[in-house]
Amino acid sequence: MTSRPTLHTSLHNRVALLMALAVAVAAMALPFLGFAPNRLLSGRPVSLWAAVQGLDGVAALIPGLVLLATPFLRQTRIWLGLTIAAGGLFAAGLAWLAGAHAATLAQGASAAARTSFASGFWVMAAAGLLTAVDAARRLGLGAVGRMTAGGAVAGLVALQLASGHLDALSILKEYANRREVFADAVLRHATLVAAALVPTLLVGVPLGIAAHRVQAVGRAVFPLLNVVQTVPSIALFGLLMAPLAALGAMLPGSGISGVGPLPAVIALTLYSLLPIVRNTAVGLDGVPAPVREAARGMGLTPRQIFLRVDLPLALPVFLSGLRITVVQAVGLAAVAALIGAGGLGAIMFQGLFANALDLVLLGAVPVILLAVAADALLSIGIAAATHRVGVLPGRSAP
């Protein structure tokens, strides 16, 4: 080992090294953008170097140098902070470069010409963001800090979107063609998730409490919900079509049918139940028996024990169940478009069937953003609830 001391001492972050290699390879060998005369033809590749124009273009890539240096520098708090900033700025800068070059390409091309993100963009942007996420973890950044950093990156991209800087990119041209459909789709998507959450919580929380109190309930309910989870989503949507169509035929004028939002909400509810029921029960199971015993012995009523002891102590586990549920439902709601429930999935499938990749992205990216936003918000809630409970791991008595 003594023969290679330099390598050993100079490598400080293996994750960052992997990401730096990905950035380097993508910059050298992968197309940054694709330029096609219209949206059906496959485009010719445009390298990163061809897309960099002028000093401001070079400046946009400077954060990339930080990413390339990170693996070899001591991971001090200051440097980790700088790495987080560099990862975010790099991803935002790549978007800026893509927008600028798309605008250049659009000059002197037909209106049907399309400039799309290509593999190099995705690999580099992902590597930049992952390096930032890894650095945030090493820094021990809390939920609020992580959300602030993520919000800053999102803000930089949103600024470019709002200013029209990215308008020449194909995904925004697809958006421009579907402005109203898109807004409706986002709203519909969120409505589907919310509509599924209401019955999930109304049924799931009492069921979880029952499963905690009566073992037999848990033994009956959990296998059933586990089976539901294993049914593929498309199959479940399909399974619900026949009975609901039959029900609709029996009750004409009720508006019930085998397709549309109703089967989608039912299926989403069925999927959402397991994490809610399980985490409600597990959260309550985790309340220490002596704490309940002491509460009873001091003369708290059963209601007071539930509200003052069980509820706050089970809250963090319950909230992580809610987080799983919401993130899962946001994703599954996209599939629900297949049975005519609408939402962002409808745009995705439209793009898939038309072989228009940017249209797929126009549906998929907001789904991801919705899921990430829900995840981040609930993470903050969990962190707050856990802090109140005061049982964060790694703390010990003085």
Added chain:
Amino acid sequence: MIDFERVTKRFGSWTAVDTVSFTVAEGEFRVLIGPSGSGKSTVLRMINRLIPADEGTIRIDGEDIAALKPEALRRRMGYVIQSVGLFPHWTVERNIATVPGLLGWPKARIRDRVTELLELLNLDPRRYRGAFPHQLSGGQQQRVGVARALAAEPRILLMDEPFSALDPITRTSLQTELSAIHHRTGTTVVFVTHDMDEALRLGDSIAVMDHGRLIQCATPLEILTRPASPLVRDLVGREEWGLKRLAVETVGDRARRQESVTGEPLAAETPLHRALSEMVARGTERLPVVDGDGRPAGVLHLSDLVRPVPGGTASGGTA
């Protein structure tokens, strides 16, 4: 104050408590002792109706507790358990304030009471009032547990092996503090333990239980000198019987009041076995004694330690 009249409790076919009758007097420190499964914890938990009695009557101040609302009954008593059971999401202050809060005490009175109790249990209020239970050591947690039980000035304190999980040093200091609190407040204490040394040390009277039955209820001295059954004798232990016998009396009990001698004095409340140990350590047969205010209170002679037992000063209940 607490009256058990032919009380029985069964769990299925197993009789946990079998027609037990006893009385605990106002201000008495009653220890319940016995092997595990003897029913001592069940008896304790029947006093605050955490376990309902199947047969017989339990009265407090002459009032049948079956007629009372369990929550109201429990708020009148302090309850301390071995695993403490502090609310982990509440500060020390809020934990201690639980029962006064339930009883609707004014905020200022609760706050003063918390300060008073933290000081009583040797916890600096400035430092510990806002602390969370997970920031405390096991001994500190049980101090807060005792403070919480005493918060609403209960006339009865129920303790279920409260110090069994603590290290010997912490246990000894909490036993001393509990004794002092009992003497100062005059609270009636019912204390479950399986440790005879603890029972002899703390109890005004000791009730020995086995297989759900009350075997003997007597003063520590009687338990030592007139054990009612081989089980009681076994619980006391034969090997250090003499030392245990000494431990139930204090230096003040046997000091010769009129005499005086020079040397480092012993406090009058020191148990006699410690005095014997002191004599051996110092190589002397006489030790000066001082009272609680530090005034001379006579001399203890080695020969007085081995003189015949003068007979129990019975103050306990009857079996």
